[in-house]
Amino acid sequence: MDGLIPWSELGLQLLEWIATAAFALSGIVAAARKRMDVVGVCVVACLAAFGGGTLRDLLLDHRPFFWIRQQEALIGVFTLCLLAVGLMRQHHINWTERAIFWPDALGLGLFNASGIHLALNAGMPVFVAILMGVITGIFGGVLRDMVCNEIPATLRDHRPYAVCAFAGGVLYAGLYALGQPDALCMAACAAFTVGLRALAIWRNWSLKTWGQG
Amino acid sequence: MDGLIPWSELGLQLLEWIATAAFALSGIVAAARKRMDVVGVCVVACLAAFGGGTLRDLLLDHRPFFWIRQQEALIGVFTLCLLAVGLMRQHHINWTERAIFWPDALGLGLFNASGIHLALNAGMPVFVAILMGVITGIFGGVLRDMVCNEIPATLRDHRPYAVCAFAGGVLYAGLYALGQPDALCMAACAAFTVGLRALAIWRNWSLKTWGQG
């Protein structure tokens, strides 16, 4: 993430941790709904939090993986899992979709921007880079749902999620083509993705794919 | 795909595009049956079309992935998805298995031959190369069915599919051991796989695994 001045890099790092924690939380909730044990909670949380970024790094051949470079993130997610399990044993917590909406939207936007940034830096063509952003944003959730034996929500709920990331990616590509600096492209892409996602949920947009969807 | 003269390479490229489109179509049909949204259609189509080849490239450490080198294929599959979604919204289309039989069989044969070819060129032992052909041919469909929350049809329907690819691979290995040129091995392998698959469906062959299958 070169090209960013230090304090914005620190802020970005902080936002990334919030996003990773949000994705991990969505995994914890999914595992709890399936009444998995503590191992299941940890595995599903890790798949949700690190799945998208790992697939991105795998497809871009970007080694070592980001969660190996940042062991803290891994330890943080495990701590979060143990805390959540401990908490849920004592209290009956009803995690609603609403509760994790903002961190999840933030995660989508930030992972989207980081995926495009890394893909363009690796010399990928622009359409591949936009897709890499979408993959980074959504595949954690896809893996989470697959291991929980569900059809991934992202693929079936007819609500714009990946589409918001795609639109943000097109904005990134446009600004990039105009020669804007990386930091601006990333910030605009992430903000636009998050904003579009919030707008889509607020206005209750739906992708009417099959006429009666 | 060295060792092929230009016009045959062009023909091969054309056949590969047809095969990729056929696999993508099978993904579109699977997603439509599950009533996924447009994102689901695109993701399942991409998994079906590029899953086998990507796994092959991953296992062979063959970078960059073929759909990154050939951005056109990726754009083509997305265009196909959007066309299909638009078409299906207006007309109720009943995609039968029969409709995608020939392109699917063609895809199996071609991906099988290309998988073995690349594996042998990468210096893999012959049994591994034959398996790599089978993996290239079948894993798109396996991933497609997994993300649709089904047991993969290839693994359970007791009809020869992977077995045809394996037989074609043995033929490839035999010709290769006899010192035949690559182009001949590939053509014979692909044609034999497709022919065997057509014969199996026409004669209604079944792999009676459990006595009463």
Add this chain to the structure above:
Amino acid sequence: MDGLIPWSELGLQLLEWIATAAFALSGIVAAARKRMDVVGVCVVACLAAFGGGTLRDLLLDHRPFFWIRQQEALIGVFTLCLLAVGLMRQHHINWTERAIFWPDALGLGLFNASGIHLALNAGMPVFVAILMGVITGIFGGVLRDMVCNEIPATLRDHRPYAVCAFAGGVLYAGLYALGQPDALCMAACAAFTVGLRALAIWRNWSLKTWGQG
């Protein structure tokens, strides 16, 4: 696996083959329960036997994959599958969980130790290395259950499995930090994992995650 004297290396190799066969057997049983065909049996057995190790090698960027270097293991698993299918067609065999308990526990312990060993040799931080051991031990089973359209047993059955591997990994890391030789660390880790797993089953331990689990 340097640092081992030849005869112990031979013994280790033998144990690894037993473990691989045990994991393959668990895949055969899972596929038979779902009444898959012979292709399904082979694919599920291979995923169970080689999935964990392949994911480990992929995450560590350790090429070529171990089943490509050891073509014999691959041929062995296929032979086992064909034998099992032939046998099961003639006799109705009731594979119980008990029957594959010891080889499966052995596999868990050995793959756990080998995963940590390879990760530490690749310069991974210690927490990542312990996780790599757990991943090597459990992901074959996770993939096996995912392709069979089940929530992975490891994640939901509330019985210590991954946790035993984790405890063995902590022991490995402790001995390693004390400067013990690799062979001792591996042996202690594998033996402790297997012993703990046996104890957990014998004493019927359960991970009471949700209060009423």
